[in-house]
Amino acid sequence: MLEIKGVESGYGKLKILRGINMSVPKGSIVSLLGGNGTGKSTLLKAISRLLPVWAGEILFDGEPIHNLKPHEIVRRGLVQVTQSKDAYPGMTVEDNLKVGAFSRSDKAGIRQDLERVYALFPVLKQRLKQMSGTLSGGEVQMLVIGRGLMARPKMIMLDEPSSALAPKVVFDIFRVINMIRKEMNMTILLVEQNVRMALLLSDYGYVIRDGVIHIEGKASEMIDDDNLRQSYLGGTVADTNVAALS
Amino acid sequence: MFFDFLIVGLSIGIVYGIVALGISLIYSGLDIVHFAHGEIFMLGAFIGLVLFNTVGLPYPVALIMAMIATAVIGVVIERVFYRRLTRSGGGYTVAGMGMIIVGFGMAIILQNIAFLAWGATSFGYDPIYGPPVDLGGISLPRSYLWIMVVAITLMTILNFFLKHTKLGLAVRAVAANKEIASLMGINVPVMISVIFGVACALGAAGGVLIGPINFVSVEMGYLMLIKAFSAAVIGGFGSLPGAILGGLIVGVAETFGAAYISGSHKDIYAFILLILVLMIRPSGIMGVIVKVKA
Numbered sequence: 001m002l003e004i005k006g007v008e009s010g011y012g013k014l015k016i017l018r019g020i021n022m023s024v025p026k027g028s029i030v031s032l033l034g035g036n037g038t039g040k041s042t043l044l045k046a047i048s049r050l051l052p053v054w055a056g057e058i059l060f061d062g063e064p065i066h067n068l069k070p071h072e073i074v075r076r077g078l079v080q081v082t083q084s085k086d087a088y089p090g091m092t093v094e095d096n097l098k099v100g101a102f103s104r105s106d107k108a109g110i111r112q113d114l115e116r117v118y119a120l121f122p123v124l125k126q127r128l129k130q131m132s133g134t135l136s137g138g139e140v141q142m143l144v145i146g147r148g149l150m151a152r153p154k155m156i157m158l159d160e161p162s163s164a165l166a167p168k169v170v171f172d173i174f175r176v177i178n179m180i181r182k183e184m185n186m187t188i189l190l191v192e193q194n195v196r197m198a199l200l201l202s203d204y205g206y207v208i209r210d211g212v213i214h215i216e217g218k219a220s221e222m223i224d225d226d227n228l229r230q231s232y233l234g235g236t237v238a239d240t241n242v243a244a245l246s
Numbered sequence: 247m248f249f250d251f252l253i254v255g256l257s258i259g260i261v262y263g264i265v266a267l268g269i270s271l272i273y274s275g276l277d278i279v280h281f282a283h284g285e286i287f288m289l290g291a292f293i294g295l296v297l298f299n300t301v302g303l304p305y306p307v308a309l310i311m312a313m314i315a316t317a318v319i320g321v322v323i324e325r326v327f328y329r330r331l332t333r334s335g336g337g338y339t340v341a342g343m344g345m346i347i348v349g350f351g352m353a354i355i356l357q358n359i360a361f362l363a364w365g366a367t368s369f370g371y372d373p374i375y376g377p378p379v380d381l382g383g384i385s386l387p388r389s390y391l392w393i394m395v396v397a398i399t400l401m402t403i404l405n406f407f408l409k410h411t412k413l414g415l416a417v418r419a420v421a422a423n424k425e426i427a428s429l430m431g432i433n434v435p436v437m438i439s440v441i442f443g444v445a446c447a448l449g450a451a452g453g454v455l456i457g458p459i460n461f462v463s464v465e466m467g468y469l470m471l472i473k474a475f476s477a478a479v480i481g482g483f484g485s486l487p488g489a490i491l492g493g494l495i496v497g498v499a500e501t502f503g504a505a506y507i508s509g510s511h512k513d514i515y516a517f518i519l520l521i522l523v524l525m526i527r528p529s530g531i532m533g534v535i536v537k538v539k540a
Binding site: 071079100102147151 | 415429430432
């Protein structure tokens with residue numbers, strides 16, 4: 001569904017991505033793993049066209065999107081779910097969700113999707129009129145995921161959904177991501193530092209370092225490779241039971 | 247007499263407020279202070295004057311046409327001149343200082359264009375309204391009443407636009423964070439034009455409103471800019487209700503000051519107030535306190 005071929009990008013004259021090759025098949029969850037400053041967020045920005053793509057190409061549904069404008073990419077159905085700090089703190093929860101549906105004009109469909117988001121995150125329904133700046137960390141994360149879904153995307157890209165959250169909340173968030181994949185048959189690119197959790201959910205994983213994909217493989221094989229985790233991804237996160245996730 | 251002055255002060259103040267609203271809107275949306283906004287106000291007043299006196303359109307039609315024309319001029323100015331500065335990346339926020347200088351330059355250019363077109367003379371709008379209304383002993387010129395009615399209508403429309411329409415929601419989203427707004431599928435460059443157009447239309451409305459009670463002249467923009475700017479800062483820079491409130495305070499203070507203290511120092515009171523507010527409460531009366539929780 002998403003094909004990234006030899007993509008180079010960066011800020012100003014500083015090159016961060018040095019030829020990234022990745023592929024996210026329809027209906028799968030693919031993880032992009034790596035520590036701070038390895039190029040994860042830069043790649044997301046390049047895909048969403050917040051940054052220019054210097055070289056290479058990005059195909060979505062078989063069509064090139066690396067020359068489109070950011071809002072056109074959203075209209076194609078590829079939506080980046082921002083980090084939780086990027087909710088609009090001065091807007092109500094309801095307005096935040098409505099902004100997510102900006103690219104659509106089917107009112108009935110939007111109402112339907114609102115209900116679906118409430119079903120997924122009941123806590124948001126209780127807080128509709130509250131400023132999103134007053135929500136807890138986990139609630140804001142749910143809000144940005146819900147906001148992303150309001151665009152009725154074909155594929156979502158999640159930017160570190162577990163960052164700055166308590167372990168218990170992280171677990172809840174990952175369970176919801178799994179539900180979104182199963183119930184909506186969503187294609188998901190998951191950018192994470194929480195390696196073990198991400199690999200448990202994913203079908204396939206990529207490890208990025210210094211702007212290049214260093215390792216890739218089936219998630220089920222990568223997860224048992226202690227050596228890989230230690231050397232490329234730093235410390236490990238407490239083990240989680242695979243069965244508990246689904 | 248007290249009530250007469252109060253009403254005069256409030257209606258002048260609400261015009262300051264309307265112009266300050268435009269300045270605040272551009273600031274909250276684009277993070278720049280638009281120093282040519284006084285000249286936008288002046289242009290609006292002249293366009294309204296031409297449409298009303300020369301073309302002979304009814305006053306309300308002239309008002310709306312002047313707002314539209316000025317909005318178009320504003321959008322063109324922003325597209326052709328201001329946006330160039332954002333090309334080096336980082337958007338309006340980063341271009342800050344350059345943007346202020348370009349704003350001053352644009353003010354001088356617009357003033358000179360107006361000078362070429364209309365010369366240095368002052369003009370007055372032809373008489374519009376009938377005899378003053380008698381409100382139990384207070385005789386109130388109709389023009390002041392109309393300023394109030396029109397200004398309040400405009401504010402209501404703006405509030406409805408921002409709070410209850412999809413486009414208004416997008417404007418607020420762009421104001422809060424442009425990068426995230428584009429990830430929501432919002433065409434940010436178009437929204438920036440919308441913000442600029444609306445702000446310039448408000449400036450023009452101020453000009454057409456103040457026309458019938460003041461003279462229209464090429465230099466009228468400069469004083470309006472600093473008073474509207476004071477109003478915006480007193481109310482809390484970037485806050486839209488604050489801009490209106492600040493405008494009313496400046497208008498009333500100025501009128502009372504002129505009436506009871508000294509008429510020849512009319513233009514000073516706004517700045518005394520500004521200094522006082524900055525000393526006591528630098529964020530302004532309704533200064534935005536952002537509650538952010540990680």
